[in-house]
Amino acid sequence: MPGHSDPGFDTLALHAGAAPDPSTGARVTPLHLSTSFVFESAEHAAGLFNMERAGHVYSRLSNPTTAVLEERMAALEGGVGAIATASGQAALYLAIATLAGAGSHIVSSGALYGGSHNLLHYTLRRFGIETTFVKPGDIDGWRAAIRPNTKLLFGETLGNPGLDVLDIPSVSAIAHDAGLPLLVDSTLTTPWLMKPFEHGADLIYHSATKFLSGHGTVVGGVLVDSGAFDWEAAHAKHRLFPELCEPYAGFHDMVFTEESTVGAFLLRARREGLRDFGACISPHTAWLILQGIETLPLRMERHVRNAQKVAEFLAGQAAVESVGYPGLATHRDHALAQRLLPRGCGSVFSFNLKGSREQGRVFIETLKIFSHLANVGDCRSLVIHPATTTHSRMDDAALAFAGIGPGTIRLSIGLEDVDDLIDDLKRALKAASK
């Protein structure tokens, strides 16, 4: 509520974390392309390295431009802070690696972006971290999958590609009952459509490549902490979070929860994960994402309006078997979406074409406005065939588990005139039906 509280969303999207540059008067956040920053004195240098003083040392750890992006995203999500990363995948990995190690276990929604599924199912297993996948709507399944060594629960706010709406209030309650945090990928919803912290999530990450940037220009990610999860209380019960609650030999035997009651997770993630794994964002990328965020409210409003109209159009076509958009009453999570996503259900969704894989090929290749490529959240409309691209590493059973069929087509609806988009789809459907 604007007034005697934080400013409103649109104001924060323009101002949070930024002010006119004190040295030059520049109104727009300057782009600080500098690897490193001069110390005022030997004492100042030592103080920065010992976390006695705040400031920038080296742009892998922090950078003035990047920090504006981090603070802005924390403000928009309602968190305590954020860490920008080289990509959304880097943000996911940073979140997991800060909490989990060999012998750890994760409970995850099975409806994930293919790259996230790959990380959890194949890559992290190689490092001793196991994942149990559950159907996002199977609330009892979430609870049953938790083991004594489970470190976190994870899901996407809108599951890829079937747009299962994650019941964050229910899943977070299960997580918290077990003394565990809930991490969500909020890429497809952005804080304009949903603020997962308000529903109980503890950690959020975004592929900022998508709607936050909004223009298909750069790859980046951001990890945000609510500051609400009580790591100490959870650790006292189950001893699951020594990384945050016990001395860390890798940084002066620091106990992060003692240093910062609500910022411990981000301290560790920056002081370990960003420092050691090094998947930092380029300040130039951060700057471009900031430009995108300034217009996020305007763009998201148009994205969801266009998407709703396109989804309704497709739902009425004889050549279309089904449309997986929660904004439609036919979607299994429509009621949940109305509760959690009152502003709209994003602009990325899938539908199933009737007919063969060849008809799918014709459909995609006939489209003129929609670009056939592996991205979503661009201001331009996009299309892809998940079974042969983004999710091609999954076997048939995993594809079916994720709700992907051979005729599934994923659309990312952009900001064009919606009538033009519908005309384009009409032409392609007609061509595919011949």
Place this chain on the structure above:
Amino acid sequence: MKRTVNDKTAYAYTGGRVFDPALPSLVLIHGALNDHSVWTLLARSFAHHGWNLFAVDLPGHGRSEGPALASVEACANWVWALLDTAGVKQAALAGHSMGSLIALEAASRQPARCTRLAMIGTAYPMKVSDALLATARDMPLKAIDMVNAFSHSGWAAKPSYPGPGAWLHGGSRALMRRTLAGHPAFNLFEHDFRVCDRYANGLEAAAKITCPASLLIGERDQMTSPKQTAALAEALKARVSRLPAGHALMAEAPEQMLSALRAALQ
């Protein structure tokens, strides 16, 4: 550091250092609905540069067991009792907001033990408006948002606290919510505000202070207005430092705070 005071667990952050009787001691006392973590950078700096550091969690706040104490005077006695358990004979006392009143009162109760007094983000009397008291009582989460808005002078204090990428409003809100949630059946926010509001011994306490005193004031403080410090400054014969910040001085101006507090403790 955990000790037992009045049969209750009492916590003070020490920067990971053990007590050295050869070093001077510094006590940092937080404000309403806060805990020791509001001092992290400053505390760590002093702890690693020649001081025994005790950034306390007041009873009922953070890691110190409740109940919350009913008055500034009771908190002042508790501070000395905690230092007694640690074997501290003399200490410099610094407090922020409500903690500044506790530091003042503690210094006046045992003036021979207090080597320096630093009152940060302070005013006397520290009256809380009826409207804010009522909001803290009836809608504490809304009151947290209001206090957050009043306490921060902008949306981009750099280099942020405890480091780049931290959103100060969010960190402050999360800490206050966490502290409030530690008392499901008790409104600690209203309690702390009333402790500030009721305190009436400020000028009498100031008259008893024998050590050098300093006031560290945020130029844009809307919670404890700089205008309400004149009488206190005169009574204490205090050095007054004005910092480019609102009420959340440690977070909004950590470098300037470090310099000002160092000067105050010289």
